[in-house]
Amino acid sequence: MKIIGKLFSVALLAAAFSACSPKEDFAPIGENLSIEQASISGTWKLTRVRQVDPIAQADGKPNEKFVQFYELAAVYPDFTKCQINFTGSSYTVTNPGNVPLFLGTGGAWKFVDTAKGRSLDMAGTMVDFGEVYRVSENKLTLVYRRMSAKGDVLVHYFYYFSK
Amino acid sequence: MKKIILSVLMFLCVCVAYAQKVTISPSSFTAKDQITIEVDVTGTAVAGVEPLYIWMWSDGGDAPNGSWNNSLESQVMTKVRTNVWSITLVPTEFYKRSAAAIGEKIGFLVKAKDGTGDKKTENMGSPVNKIVEGPQAFRVFPSNFTENDIVTIVYDQKLEENKDFQKTTEIFVYTKADVRTGAGSVEEWARSFEKGKDWGEVGDTPKLRMKSEGNGIYTLTLIPKMFYALEPRDKIVALRVIFRNKAGNSQSSNNKQNVTE
Incomplete structure (x- = not known):
């Protein structure tokens, strides 16, 4: 009977040791959601331009076309021919249809970090990031916000790019 | 009876004098229209004071005026001539409120940057036309x-x-x-x-x-x-x-x- 008791104790200890062994492997956390140089480097094709009325949104107007938003490619189809190429510290714009693109015409770019987050200075034109993507998603959304002379935001232009 | 008539006449005179102090053009406007307010401060506590600032309020709350002893520079008025000051604004932009929030009347006075010691005019105001709600052609x-x-x-x-x-x-x-x-x-x-x-x-x-x-x-x-x-x-x-x-x-x-x- 004592032998059975000792054997049981040994088995219990073995089980305890086994439970403590660090064998578990965790899957990789994955790519960061961040805005870094790699987030914008390369050539981007403009796929969609959405004009948004932030004042109509704030006033609770209906979420309808010509009230809160308008897809501008419907009236300027050449938006989808536009491309932007970001290299180390400069960018170029290809705009064969000469459509009204409020992202500057090319030149130097740099990140601008403020309390509100990270923005983009495109040759003097300040642009916000509409969404944060993983680099591998190959997506980029830039937002140009038109302001009045008094500094009130009147209109948002959302530019959706993909590679 | 004479006293009552006299009082009414005096009141009317005061109203006429008051009305002559301020002009708003256009005289009929909505909260989304651009207006110019011109005020003659002759004979008030701010006659001769420069520069002058507008202090505005409405049914829906005050414009961003700053504090009574330190008006914001956004409220500064333009000198038209001695003791006559003007400001051009769109109420919805100036108040940073929707037309509905501003309501049907605006009020204002003109003051020194530091209004301490009642360096201000009397209250003035104007009705605001209601914006026709609902879909428009x-x-x-x-x-x-x-x-x-x-x-x-x-x-x-x-x-x-x-x-x-x-x-x-x-x-x-x-x-x-x-x-x-x-x-x-x-x-x-x-x-x-x-x-x-x-x-x-x-x-x-x-x-x-x-x-x-x-x-x-x-x-x-x-x-x-x-x-x-x-x-x-x-x-x-x-x-x-x-x-x-x-x-x-x-x-x-x-x-x-x-x-x-």
């Missing part, structure tokens, strides 16, 4: 924009009051811009879509033909600064729009949309 998207923005003129023919014009299927836009000229004056209906072209040429100008969006909705998209034939120092302050048929013998009423500077 004419609207513009976005609701507020500058002359550099992409702007879509939207016409809902179903809401047209001219029953004859409701039958028109090919709709053109007759439009002109009100501008602030280089000399500083505002000229209404001043700049057309192309220099020298007017009502007679509209029906033969494809870029003035509206696009049918279905369900009686027609649109025309433009960038004001590029669309109108401007003089070099012009600033667009409003768009004027009349919807019409190709022949030009049937039309809507006149419409106006302010442009934010």
Whole structure:
């Protein structure tokens, strides 16, 4: 009977040791959601331009076309021919249809970090990031916000790019 | 009885004197219209004080005035001449509130930057016309924009009051811009879509033909600064729009949309 008791104790200890062994492997956390140089480097094709009325949104107007938003490619189809190429510290714009693109015409770019987050200075034109993507998603959304002379935001232009 | 009549007469005199201190142009306006308030402070506690600041309130709350002993520079007025000061503003922009929030009257006074010691005028005010709520035949998207923005003129023919014009299927836009000229004056209906072209040429100008969006909705998209034939120092302050048929013998009423500077 004592032998059975000792054997049981040994088995219990073995089980305890086994439970403590660090064998578990965790899957990789994955790519960061961040805005870094790699987030914008390369050539981007403009796929969609959405004009948004932030004042109509704030006033609770209906979420309808010509009230809160308008897809501008419907009236300027050449938006989808536009491309932007970001290299180390400069960018170029290809705009064969000469459509009204409020992202500057090319030149130097740099990140601008403020309390509100990270923005983009495109040759003097300040642009916000509409969404944060993983680099591998190959997506980029830039937002140009038109302001009045008094500094009130009147209109948002959302530019959706993909590679 | 004499005392009562005398009191009424004195009250009326005070009202007349009060009315002469301030002019608002235009005298009838909504919260989304640009107005100029001009105040003569002669004989008040701020006569001779410079600069002067406006302090505004409404049913929906105060404008961003700053504090009583330190008015914000956004409220500073322009000296017109000795003791006469003016300010031009759009109530919704100035109060940073919607028209509904501003309500049906605005109040204001004129004060020194530091109003301590009652360095101010008496209270003044004006009624504000209610903006007609509900869908309108004419609207513009976005609701507020500058002359550099992409702007879509939207016409809902179903809401047209001219029953004859409701039958028109090919709709053109007759439009002109009100501008602030280089000399500083505002000229209404001043700049057309192309220099020298007017009502007679509209029906033969494809870029003035509206696009049918279905369900009686027609649109025309433009960038004001590029669309109108401007003089070099012009600033667009409003768009004027009349919807019409190709022949030009049937039309809507006149419409106006302010442009934010």
